[in-house]
Amino acid sequence: MTLQGKWRIVEMPDYEADFPDMMGPAYILFGPAGGEFAFGCVTGTFPGHLDDDADAVQFSWDGNDEMDEACGEGWAEIQPDGSLAGEIIFHGGDEIAFTAKPWPTSSTAC
Template identity: 40%
Template sequence: MSKVVGRWRIKWMEMWDQDFVDLIEPGYFQFDEDGLGFFVFGAVEGQIDYRIPDDGGRVEFSWSGNDDGREKSGRGWFQFSSSNSAKGELFIHCGDESAVEIEYQT
C-alpha cells in the first residue's frame, strides 16, 4: 500500500485547463495509509475510499464531496507508470469524466 500513500500533484486533466485545476489551491490527490484520502481541483473536493488490486500497479477509488457547494460523488482509478507518476480517469456520477495525470510529491 505504501506505493500510493502520499500527496500526488495533478499535472494535467483532459477536461479542465491547469488554471482551473489550481483555482483555489494546487490540485492534488492525497492517499493515506488507512485506505482513505482526499482530492481538490478547481471548485471540486472529495473524500476518497480506495483499494489496491492484488497486482499493486493500480489504485481504484470511489469518492463523495462537492463541486462549488453542490453534493457530488463518483469513482476513478490510476495506473502507475513509474514510482512517481500515474495516469487514470476521474468520473463524476451522472456528469463529467476526465483523464488525469498525477505526480508524486510526498
C-alpha cells in the same frame, strides 16, 4: 513505487491549464485508510484499504463541486515513467482524466 502519499495533479487534458489550481494546488492523496483530492472547485474523500506496495487503485468518492454535493468513482495507476494516470468520474456526469507527479517534499525546516 507505491501509490501511498500525496500526488500533485499537473495536467487535466480536457480543461484549461489554470483550472486545476483554481482554489489551490490540485492534488490527490492516498493513505492506508483511504484518501482525498482537490482540483478546481471540486473536493472529495474516499475510504478504503490500500496496500503499501499497491500501484493501482479503484475508489468510490463523496464530496462537493462548487458547494453542491457530488459523488462518483475513480481510478489511478502508476505509469512506467513514475507519473500517475487516472480518472475522477462524476456519477451521471463528467469523466475527468488527470496526470499527477509525486508531491515535492521540502527539506527546509519551518
